[in-house]
Amino acid sequence: MTESSSSDSPRPSHLPSAEAMAKRRRRRYLADGAARWMVRAGGGGVVIALTLIFVYLFSEVFPLLRGASLDEVGTIQTSSLGEGRGVVLGLERYGEIGMRYTDAGELEFFGLETGELLQRTVLELPEGVSITSIGQGEPRSRLVAFGLSDGTAVILKHDSELNFPEEGVREVIPAPDFPLGSEPLVVDPEGRALRAIAVQQARDDVGVAAQMGDGSMTLVRFRVRTGFLTGEREVQRQHWDLPRHEADLTHLELSANLWNLIGTDEAGDLIYWDIARPTQALLRDRVRVASSPERITELAFLNGTFSVVLGTSEGRLSQWFLVRDESEDAGDNVFYLAEAREFTQHEGAITDIKPEYNRKGFVAVDDSGGLGIHYGTSSRTLAMEQISDQPLVAVEVSPVNNMILAEDASGLLHRFDLWNEHPESSLGALWNRVWYEGRSKPEFVWQASSGSDSFEPKYSMVPLTLGTLKAAFFAMLFAMPLAIAGAIYTAYFMTPKIRGVVKPTIEVMEALPTVILGFLAGLWLAPFLENHLPVVFTTLIGLPLSFLLIAFAYAQLPRSLRTRVPPGWEAVILLPVIGLVVWGMVELSPIIEIAFFNGSMRQWFTDVGITYDQRNALVVGIAMGFAVIPTIFSIAEDAVFTVPKHLTQGSLALGATPWQTVTRVVLLTASPGIFSAVMIGFGRAVGETMIVLMATGNSPVLNFNIFEGMRTLSANIAVELPETAVNSTHFRILFLAGLVLFAMTFVVNTIAEIVRQRLRARYSNL
Template sequence: MASDANDASNGTGKTAIGTVRRRKATSASVLVTDKIADWGITIGGLMVIVAVFGIMIFLAQVVVPLFQGGDLETTRSYSVTPPKPLAWTSVDEYQTIGIRITADGQVSTFHLDTGTALDSVTLDFGGAVATAVGATDKRNNIAFGFDDGTVRFAVIEPKVEILTGDSLPVGARELNDRDLTDGTAVYSRIPGNQLRRISLGARVDEPQTISEAGEAIIAIDYRTGGTVERPTRSFVTIDASGVARISRTETQINLLTRKATTRVLSSTLPELPAGMQVTNVLLTGQADQVYVANETGDIYRYDTRDFAAPRLAEKFDAFPGEQRLTVMGFLNGEQGLIAGGSEGAVRVFYRLQPENAGTEDGYKLILIRELEAHDAPVVNFASSQRNKSLVTMDLNGNVWLRHNTSNQTLLKLKREPLSDEGTQMLLAPRNDAVLVADAGGQVNFWSFYVPHPEVTAQTIFGKVWYEGYLEPTYTWQSSSGTDVFEPKFSLTPLIFGTLKATVYSLIFAIPIALLGAIYTSEFLHSRIRSTVKPVMEMMESLPTVVLGFIAALLLAPIVETWIAAVLLAFGALPLSLMLAAYLWQALPYQWKLRLDGIPKFCLMFVTVAFGCYIAYAAGPLFENVFFYGDLKAWTNGDIGSGLPFLFLVLLPLSFLGVSYVFARTIGTSYRLALREMSQSQAPLVDLARWVAMLLASCLVSYILAAALTAIGYDPRGGVVDTYVQRNALVVGFVMGFAVIPNIYTLAEDALNAVPSSLRAASLAAGATPWQTAMWVVLPTAMSGVFAAVMIGMGRAVGETMIVVMAAGNTPILDWNIFNGLRTLSANIAVELPEAVQFSTLYRMLFLAALTLFAMTFVINTVAEIIRQRFRKRAFQL
C-alpha cells in the first residue's frame, strides 16, 4: 500500500500493461503560447488606450486655436504728405498701398509698410472743397457734397494686375523683401514667378445739383447696387437749411449699342425739427431706410420703401441721459446699428419687427448688447467688409478691435491722443489690419491675425442674439450665399438632436430587443432559437446607408400617407398579442402541447400581421375620431383641441394607476379565486377582468384629459407639432431597427449565462416560467442586459447615414416627434466636405467630433459604474 501511495505521488500508476508514468509538468510550448497571448492582449489593450487618447489629443489640437484669440503681427508709425484735412482713406486687400483723399480733391498713395510716397492725382472739383463725404461699404465708390448744393460721385480704388515675372520696370527700387516700386505703382513678388501690380485708379463724375436753393451739403451717405446692365445709385443728403433728400438713379445699358439711359428719382424726407444739428446720416443698401442723428442721441428713422412718399417711422434715443452721440454706423450687412457715446459707451441696435412695435412701419430699433466701454469719448468707428467685426477709437488714441456676435474685444491698440476731428480710420478688407490717419500726416498701421473672432464658449453652447432674430437663440447655420451673413456656430441644437434621435430610437428598440431576448432565452424551443438568433445577428450586417435610403425614399412617404394607421399600430399590436395570449391560455391542454414549438411561433407572426391589418383598416376611423379627420391639420393647430390626444397619452398611465388600485384592494382575493377555476375558465375570466380595467382606464384618462383641456393646456407645440415628412418618428423606426440586433444579441447572451440552478430553484418554489424570467433571471443578468442597452445607445449616438438621409437635417431645438433634427455626426458628414481647411467651420466640426467623443466617454463611464453595481447585486443572489 505504501508503495502504491509513493508511486502516485511520483506521477506513476499501475495498469494492466504495467507501470505508466504521467507527466504533471505543463509543456514548454503551452507556457510560451500562454505568455505570448498574455503579452499580446496586454499590449493590444494598451495600444487601444493609446489610440483613443491619441485621437482625443489630435481633435483637441485642431480645436484649441478656436479659443486662442489673435496676434498682433506688425506695427507701423510714420508721417506722410500732404498734411491737409482728410476726407477719406482706403487700402487694398493685400496691405500694399494706402490712399488718402483730402477735401480739395487731392488723392495720394503711399506704401503701407514703409510709408514711402507714391503716385498722386487731383480730382477735378472745380476749385471747390468738399463739405461732406459718404461712401459705400467697400470704400471705393465715394460721394462728395459741396457748399453750392452739388454732389460729385467718384470711384477711387487700387487697381490690381497680375504680370509675368519679367514685367518689372527698369529702375524699380525695392521697398521691402516683397515689394518694389517705379514711383507710380507697387510690384509685389508672388509665387509662380509672377508680379502683382497695384496702382491708383481714380475718376470723378460731373456735378449734380441736389439743393435747388444752393444750400451747402452738410451730410451725405451713398450706396450702389443693381446689375452690370442695370446699375443703381442711391444717396441721401442733408443741406445747411435742414432739408433731407433721398435720390436714386437707375441706369439701363443697351448691351448692343452700349447706350445708357438714366432715370433719376428724388424725394424730400419729412421735415426735421427746426434748428436740429445733424451729425450723422445713414442709408441702407436697398435705399429703404434712412437714419438721421443729432448730437444729443436722437435718431430719426425714415421708411423710404415708397420713394415718392417717405415717412418718419420712428424716433429713438440712443443714449437717454446726459451722454451724447458721437459716432454712428452700420455693421456689415446693415442689420446692426452701432452708436458710440461721449462717455465711451458702444451700443448695438437691431431693427426688428416685434409684436406691438408701436411704430409706423411695424419695425423698431432694439438695444441688443453693450460692448466693452472706452474710458474716453468714442470718436471714430469702422466696420468690416466681410464679417461682424468692427473697430472703435476714443479721444485718447485707444483703438479696439471687436466682434459683435461674440461680444468680445479681440485686440487693444494704442496711438497718440487725437488732436483734430479729421482723423480717419478703417479696417482692411480682409480684416487683417487697421489704418489710422490724421490731418497732420501721421499714419498708424497695425496688421494682425485673428482667425476665429466669432467663437467663444457663449456662442458655442449659449444663447446668442443674432441679427434679424427677435430673441437670443441656439442656432447652427454655418454658411450662406453672401458675405453679409452672420455665421452661427451653436453646438447646442446638434447635441440636442443627437440626444433626441437616440431617445426616440431607444424607445422603439429597447422594448422589442429585451422582450425578444427574454422570449428567445426563456420560452423559445431550442430548435427555433438556433435559427432565430443567427438571423437577428445577421440584421447587424445591413449597411446603414441602405437603411437610410429605404427610410428616406420608401418609409417616410408611407408613414406620411398612413400616419394615423402607424400611430394606431402602437396600440393595436400589443393589444392583439395580449388577446392572443389569453386565448392561448384558454385552449385545451392537449391542443397547446400539439401546437407548441414551430406552430406556436408561426401563430405569433399571424397575430402580428392581424394587428397590422387592424391598424391599417381602422386608421381612417382612428384619424376621424381622435384627430378630427386630418392629423396634419390637427398638429398645425388648425382644427380641433388637444383633448383626444391627451386621452391617448394618459391612457397607459391611467391603466397603470387602475392596475395598482386593483392590486392593492382586491388583487389578492382575485388571484386566490382564480386558482380555484378550471384551466380553460380562468383565462376567460382574467380576460374579462383585463377588459374591465381597460374600460375603467379609458374613463379615468378621459376625465384627466378633459380637466387639462379645461384649464387651457394643449399638447400641440411640444412633443407633437407640425408634421414634416422626414422626422424623428421615421428615424426612431429605422435607427431602432439598426440598434435592435446589438441589444438583442448581448442581452440574450447575458440571460443564457444565468445558472440553470436558479431557474430550477424558482420553478421548484412554485413560480411560473414568466415569474422566473422576470424576477429571477432578469435581475441576475441585469449587468449584462444594461451593458447591452448602453452599447445600443452608443450605436445610436454615433449613427450618421440614417440621420443624414431620413431626419430632414434641420438643426433645431424641438422635441416634436413629427419634426426633423440634425445630430453631431450627421453635421460632420454633411459639412466637412465643404469646410476650408483650418477655417472656423473646419475647427468647429472637429469640436463637434470632440463633443461627441466626450458624450460617449461620459455615457460609457456612467454606464460602467451602474453596471458594476448591478453585477455586485447579482453576486449577492
Template sequence: MKDISSVLEQRLNSSSIKKRRKFRAFKDIFARYGIAVGGMGVIVAITLIFFYLLYEVVPLFKSASLETTSSFSLPNELTASQNLALITEEQNEQAGVLTRQGQLIFFSTQDGTEKARHQLPLGQASITSLKEKTPSDSNLMLGLSNGQVIAATTRFQVEYNSQGERGGIQPTVTPLFKANPLQLDPLKRAIQQVTYQKLHDGFLVAGLVKQGEVLLSKVEQRTNFISGATQETIKPLVFPSQTNYQRLLIAPDAHYIFALTASGQLDVYNAQNLNSIVLDHSVQLVTADQQVTQLIFQLGQQSLLVGDSQGNISQWFMVRNAASQHRLTQIRTLKLADAPIKFLEAEQRRKGFIAIDDNGRAGIFNTTAEKKAIDLQLLSTSQPQLISLAPRASMLLALDKQGVVHNFAIDNKHPETSLKSLWGKVWYEGYEEPEYTWQSSSASTEFEPKFSLTPLAFGTLKAAFYAMLLSVPLAICGAMYTAYFMAPEVRNKVKPVIELMEALPTVILGFFAGLFLAPFMESHLTGVFALLIIMPLGIVTFAFAWAQLPGSLRHRVPETWHLVLVIPLVVLLGWLSIALSQPLEILFFAGDLRNWLTNDLGIPFDQRNAMVVGFAMGFAVIPTIYSIAEDALYGVPKSLSHGSLALGATTWQTLVRVVLPTASPGIFSAVMIGMGRAVGETMIVLMATGNTAVMNANIFEGMRTLAANIAVEMGESAISSSHYRVLFLAALVLFLFTFVVNTLAELVRQRLRKKYSSL
C-alpha cells in the first residue's frame, strides 16, 4: 500500500501534472475574468447606445432662445415715422427699409452700413397702403393716393468673383407690372388697403378705397414663346358687395376672397369664377368684447392667423363638414399676453410665427405643436415700430421709435416637436378632424410635417400581436410534444431542423411574403379561413378514428412515432382547404370574399396586410420560442415526471401539473424573447405590409412599425433636422420598450422560478 501511495504521490507531484494543474488554473482564471469582461462590455455597449440615442434626441426638447447680436442707428433721414416696412434676406447679412417717399434703402444687418438705394416710381402720388407680408413672397405692393398700385420684386443675389470666391450680396428691385403703375381705381381715390394673389395666367389685385369699397382687377399675362415678350391685359372685375370692409385677403389661385368687417365678421367669397363671385358663408372671428388687430396668412396660405385685442392668436382654415361643404373653422387658439397683438409675421419655412403686442412683449409660436417656444420682453426701453423675420427664422430685426435697429439671433431649431405633436391627436391643415398621422415629407416646400409616433408604436404592437398569436401556440405545443412525447430518435432529427429555420434571413422571408404569400392569400382567402376550421376538426376526427381501431393495429405504431402519421394528415388537410377555397367562395360569398368584406361589412382590405405579417413573422419567431421552450421542458428532471407517473398520474396530468410549472420560467423567457424579436423585426414588416402608418386593428390592413420606419426614412433625412432626430426618438422608444419588457419578464421569471423551485 505504501508503495502504491508513494507512486501516486510521485505522479501527482510530477512536473507534467503540476504544469497541467497550473495551466488548468490559468484557464479557469482567464475564463472567469474573460466572461466578466465580456459581460461588462455588453453592458457598457448597451449603455453607450442608450446615451447616444439620448444625445440625438435631447435637442428636440431644448428651449429656444432670442439674443441681441447688434444695435445701430439708421441715417437721420430715416426716422421711425418715415419708414413703412423692413425686409430681410436669407443669409442674414443685409436688410432693406421702405420709406414713405418710396425709397428702398439696403444696409448691413451688423452695423447699418448702406449698401444700395432704389427709388420706386411714385410720381406725384404718395403711399397710402402696403400689402401685408406673405410667406414665400418677396413682392412689395403699394397702394397710392391717386388710385394706382405699383409692385416690385426684391431679390438678394450672392455674387462671386472670377476665382469663384464669394464677393457679397447684391440687392435688386424688379417691377412686377412692366414698370407701369396699375390704375386700380378709375376715380383715382386713395387705396386704403391693397393685396394680390398669383393666378395661373397672371394676378388678381384687390384694394379697398373710401368707405370700404372693394375694387378688383385681373392682370392677365401672356408670354410669346417665340419672342419671349410678355403681354399684359388689365380686366376690371365686379365685387358683389359694398360692405364697409377693413381688410382683404385672397386665397391661393383666388379660390376664396376673405373680407373683414369692423365687428370682426369675416365674409368668405367663392371666387372660382371671377366673373361671378358669390358670398359662400360668414364667420365671427372674435367675441363682442374683442377686436381683430391682425389678420395674415400662414405658410402655404391655407391657414389664417387672427390676432385680437386681448392677446389671443387663433388659427382658422377651411374644413369640410358632414354635408361636404367647406367652412372656415377655428382650429386652435394660442395666447401671448393680455395686450392687443400689434405685429404678426409668419415664418417662411415652417408653420410658425412671431407675435408682438402693444407692450413690446414677443412670442414665437408653432401651430402644429401648439407650442410657445419664446416669450419675453423684446425691447426694454421702447416699443418696436417695425419688425422683420428672416426667411430662415434665425434672425429678427426690430426698428424702435428712435430709429435704432435691433438685431436678434433666434435659436429655435425644432419648433414643430412637442409631446402633443409626437403622441397626441393634431388637427393638421386640410384634415376634417384631429388625427394621429405620420407623414414626414412631401413634394411641397409648404408642407406641414406630421411626426406622430403613435401610429408607428401601434403598428409595432399590431405586427407583434398577430405574429405572437400564430407563433406562441404552435411553438409551445410543438416544444411540449417534442420534449415529452416524441421518440428520442425522431427528436434528434426534428429539433435541429426547426432550429435551422432561425438561420433563414428575414429579408428572404419578407421577399417571399410580399411577392408570393400576399397575393396567394388574397386569391385563396376563403381557403385560409377554411384551414383554421378544417385543420383542427380533421386532426380531432383522425384521432377519434384512430382510437376506435383495434389495439392490434394501433400498437403496431409506437406511441412516440405518431408524428409519422400526423405529417401526411396535415399536408392533406392543408391541400383540401385550399382546394375548397373557390367552391366555398362561390357558395357563401357570391364568388368574391374580398368584395363582400369591403362592401357588405365595410372592412377595408389590402393585399399586404397584418394577416400576411402574422404568417411570415410568426414563421420567423417560431424557431426562437420553440428552441428555448423545448430546452426548458426537456431539462425538467426525469425524477419529477417518473415520480408523478409512479403515483398514478397520467402522462397528460404529469405534463400539465408537474413539467409545465417547473419549466414555466424558461417558457416565459422564450415567449418574451420571441416578442422582442417580433417587436424589433424590420425586413418582413417592411416588405410584407403596405407600410402605411394607420391606426387600425383591422387584420386586413397593413401598418408601419417603428423599426421599418427607421429603415425606410433614415437614409433620406437631413442630419440634425427635426425629421432626423424624431427617427432617433423612435429608436429610443423601441430601445426603452424592449428594455422595460425584458426587465418585467425577468422579474416574472424569477418569481416563477422561486415559486416552482420546491417541486
C-alpha cells in the first residue's frame, strides 16, 4: 500500500481556503503599507508645516535686513530757474514740487517732472544791506532765516497747498509765507552784522539766536498777536543777551523748545549754551571735535532737536547728545555734550546734512559727489553712492522718505526715488546696548511707541527674551519639584485605587484655560501675596518641617495602629496637615510683619532697596507653574509607571528598600521620559501668553528679581501686534520676536530629543 503524503491530506473544514488566506494577506500587506505611508506622510507634513512657518516668519523679517536704495529718475538744470547758488532745498510730500533757496535771497518753486519755474519770491532788502548768514529750522517748521548785515533778519517759510479744481483732480500749488512779515526784523538793535544765525518754531513763538560781528550773542523771541476787533497783526519782541563767544561761529542751531543753543566755531569746537532761563544763560560745555587742518563743515539737529550730527572736512560724521550730569556737585537739569556714535566716513568734506522729517535718520553729501544715507539709533549707514562728478552743495529728503533731491556745484539738480523703509533695525540695535537720546549711557530698552512725534523707537529684544526666560525659569522652579515628586509617588507608591482618581484629575487640569489662571493670578493671587508676603517664606519652611514632624510622629505610633493604614494611603494623612499649616501661616502673617518688619514687609523691601511690584515673577511662577504641572506630571508619571516590574522586584528581592529602588533603579530607567517631560514643560512655559499677559504688569525690565515683573516675547506680540501698522518696522520686529520664540522652542525640543535618545540608549540594557 502506498502512503499518501501529508500535503495531500484534506484541509480541516473550519479553516479558510488557501485563496482566502492569500486574499487576507494581501489586504494586510496593503493595510500595513497604507499605515506606513500615512505615518510617513504625517511626519513629513509636520516637518513641512514647521518649515513653512519658519519661511513665512523669515519672509516678514527679511526686509529688516535691507539697507536703502536709490534710483535716479531725472535731473534739472538750475540755470532755467535763476542765477543764484542753491543753499537750501525743499520737497513737499506728494513729490510734485521742489523748493530752492539761493544765496541771493530767493525762494524758487519748480515742478519736479518738468523743471519749470512755478513761482519766485525775492527778499526785499534795504539799499546797501547784504545777506551775511543763513539758518534753517527743523524740517517740519519749513523756516529759513536770512541774517543781514544791518543786524536784522528776514524769516521765510516754504510751504504748499492743495487745490482741487475739479472732482478727482489734485493740484499742489506754491504757498510761500513770511510768518513774521516781509519786513526785516530787528535782531541786534545796535545794527551789527549777523555772523551766524539760528531759527526755530516753538508753538506760538519763533526764536532767533545770532552771533554778531564782534562776538556778542543774542536770543530774540518773536510772537505774532492778532487784534480781536481790528484783525491787525502785531509782532511782539523779547530780547536777551547771551554769553559772548570770541571765535567766529560757523554754525548755530536752536532746539525746538528754545532751551538749548549749540554751535561750532572755526577752531573746531562744539559749544553748548544753556538758555532755558535766558536771563541766566550759561555757556555749559565746549568740546574740541576737530583739530587743524580738519574743520567742522556742517551741523544739524536730528528730528526732535535732542541730538546733533556734525560733519568735518575729512568726511567724518558723528552724533552728539546732551547728557544729564549726574555728579554730586551738579545741580538739576545740568547737561554736557557727549559723543554717542560715528558713521561711515565719506570720501570728501561734508557739505550739507539734512535730517528726516519724522525719524532719527539723515542724509549727508560731500564735495566729492558722494551721498550717504545714515540712521542715528541703529548706527547704520544704509547707503553710500557716488551720484555726481561735481561737489554736492545741498540735499533734501522728502517728508515721507521716498525721494531725495541734491544739487551739485555745476547747478544740476539730481532727483532720486528712495527705498528706506526700515532703518531703525540692525543686529546691534536689536541685541546690543544702544545709547538713546535722553539717556545717560547705552542700555537695553524696549519702548516701541509714544505720544510724541519726535519719539525715538527703542526695539531691544534683550528685555523681552530675558523676560521670557525669567517667566519660564520661575514657573519651572515651582512646577518641577511638585510635578516630578508627585509623578514618582503616584506611579510607585500610591495604591491603584487612589492613582485612578489622582492621575485623571491632574490631567484634566491641563484643559483649564490659561486665561482663567491669568485672571485669578492677576486679580486674586497678586493682591493676596502683597498683603501676606510672609506666607511665601513661612510656607516654604513650614510645610517641609510639618511633613517631617508628621512622619516622625507616625513612626512612633504602635505597629498595630500603623498597620491599620493600608500601604499607599499615607498621603491622605497629609491633606489636613497641609490645609492647617497654610491656614496657620496666613493667620500668623500680620503678627510676623508687626514683629519683624515694622508692620509691612513690602515697605521693608522698599527700605532696603528691593523693588516690589504687585504683579511680579513670583505670581507668574505660581500661576504658570499650575499650568505646566499637568504636562510634566503626566509624561513623568507614565515614564515611572512603565519601568519594567522585574527591575523593581529584583531590586527589592536583593534587599533594597523602596526608596533605594526608586533612586537607584526607577529614576535611572525613567530618566529619558522625565527629562522629556521637563523640557516639554519648559517649552510650554516659554510660549505661554495669557498668564504672563495678565499677571506680570508687562514691564520690559532687565533683571531676575522675583519681586518685579517682566514682559515676554509672546505677551508682547499679543499686546502690540493689533495696534501696529502693517508692514511697518514695528510690525516686522514683532514677527522677529515670533521667529525668536519659534527658534527657542525648536532648540529646546531638539536638545530634549537628543538627550532623551542618549539616556534611552544608556539605560536600555537594564
